[in-house]
Amino acid sequence: MRTQKATISVGKFRDNELVNYAQKIVQKMTDNPNFTAPQPDLATIQNAINIYMAALIKSKDGTKEDTANKNATRRVLENLLNSLGGHVNQVSATDLVKLDSSGFNISKTPTVIGILDAPTFDVHYGKNPGEMIVEIGIVPHASEYLVLFTPLPAPADDAEWYTKLFSKTKGTISNLTSGIKYKFKVTATSAEANKMGIYNFSDPVEKFVP
Numbered sequence: 001m002r003t004q005k006a007t008i009s010v011g012k013f014r015d016n017e018l019v020n021y022a023q024k025i026v027q028k029m030t031d032n033p034n035f036t037a038p039q040p041d042l043a044t045i046q047n048a049i050n051i052y053m054a055a056l057i058k059s060k061d062g063t064k065e066d067t068a069n070k071n072a073t074r075r076v077l078e079n080l081l082n083s084l085g086g087h088v089n090q091v092s093a094t095d096l097v098k099l100d101s102s103g104f105n106i107s108k109t110p111t112v113i114g115i116l117d118a119p120t121f122d123v124h125y126g127k128n129p130g131e132m133i134v135e136i137g138i139v140p141h142a143s144e145y146l147v148l149f150t151p152l153p154a155p156a157d158d159a160e161w162y163t164k165l166f167s168k169t170k171g172t173i174s175n176l177t178s179g180i181k182y183k184f185k186v187t188a189t190s191a192e193a194n195k196m197g198i199y200n201f202s203d204p205v206e207k208f209v210p
Contacts, residue, residue, distance in 0.1 A: 003094050006104035008085030010078050015056050018074065022049050022081060028103030035102065039087045040080050048077040116142055116188040119169075121202035123184050125210055130176040132209060134184065136169040136202075142188035146199070149173060152206065154183045165189075176209045 013021055026042050026049070029035050038045075052073040059070040085104055092098035099106050120137030136145045148161040155161060164173055176182060183206050187199035 004096060004099065005107050006085045006088045006092070006099055006102060007107050008082045008089070008104070010081050015070070015074065018077065019049060019053055019056070022077060025081070025084070025103035028101060032101055034098045035088065035091060038084060040083055045077075045080055045084060048073070048080050052077045114190075115193055115196070115198050115200060116140075116190055118200035118202050119145065119186055119188050121184070121186045121205060123205045123207050125207075126172055126174070128174070129178045129210055131172060131174045132176060132182070132184070132207065133172055134166070134170065134186065136166065136186050138169055139188035141190055143191065144189045145169065145186055146189055147171075147173065147184060147186045148201075149176075149182050149184045151177065152181045152183055154204075178209055181206055181208050 010018060010021065022045065026046050029038055029042060052070070055066070055070040055073040059066040088099065088102045088104055092102070096106070116139050119139050119142075122135045124133040124135070125131075126133050134147055136147075139145075145166045147164050147166060148158060149164070150161040164171075173184075183204050185201045185204040187193075187201045189199070193199055
């Protein structure tokens with residue numbers, strides 16, 4: 001499982017938010033025994049914050065040049081925070097207490113999706129001969145839906161059924177043989193389910209194809 005780290009990318013922050021975030025980091029790392037020799041040093045970070053704040057204020061009602069200068073000073077601060085975040089991750093390793101004490105945001109632990117529930121399933125006649133409409137109940141975290149279908153009698157081995165993948169919960173299966181009965185079933189897929197090859201299928205639906 002992926003370990004948690006300090007999130008070093010700060011590009012998503014708005015201008016004022018970046019100032020507050022950077023200032024919080026400096027405050028929490030000042031005299032912090034977990035980080036006795038920050039790299040870059042906190043004085044350099046604070047100086048970059050001050051320069052950026054001044055440029056930000058001037059750009060509010062300033063010229064295009066003032067805005068360009070604000071953007072340039074922001075990039076300097078962003079780069080310094082990125083470097084400091086790398087240092088924090090190196091020093092902290094997997095110690096979440098140390099990470100949290102730095103003031104940096106911490107990455108979330110990835111959610112394990114696992115095997116998904118079986119969807120609800122219904123099959124309706126399409127507008128054209130040999131055409132059926134499938135409607136699939138939404139399954140949270142599903143990446144796609146795999147519909148299996150076959151003329152009756154159905155083979156015991158799913159590998160012998162026809163298949164069609166759907167990215168949405170409603171779709172059409174065409175080019176079926178009219179006048180015979182088919183069996184249909186569906187499962188929700190995910191990266192983990194695909195890796196393990198384990199699926200929960202809906203109750204099968206049997207329909208004559210017009």
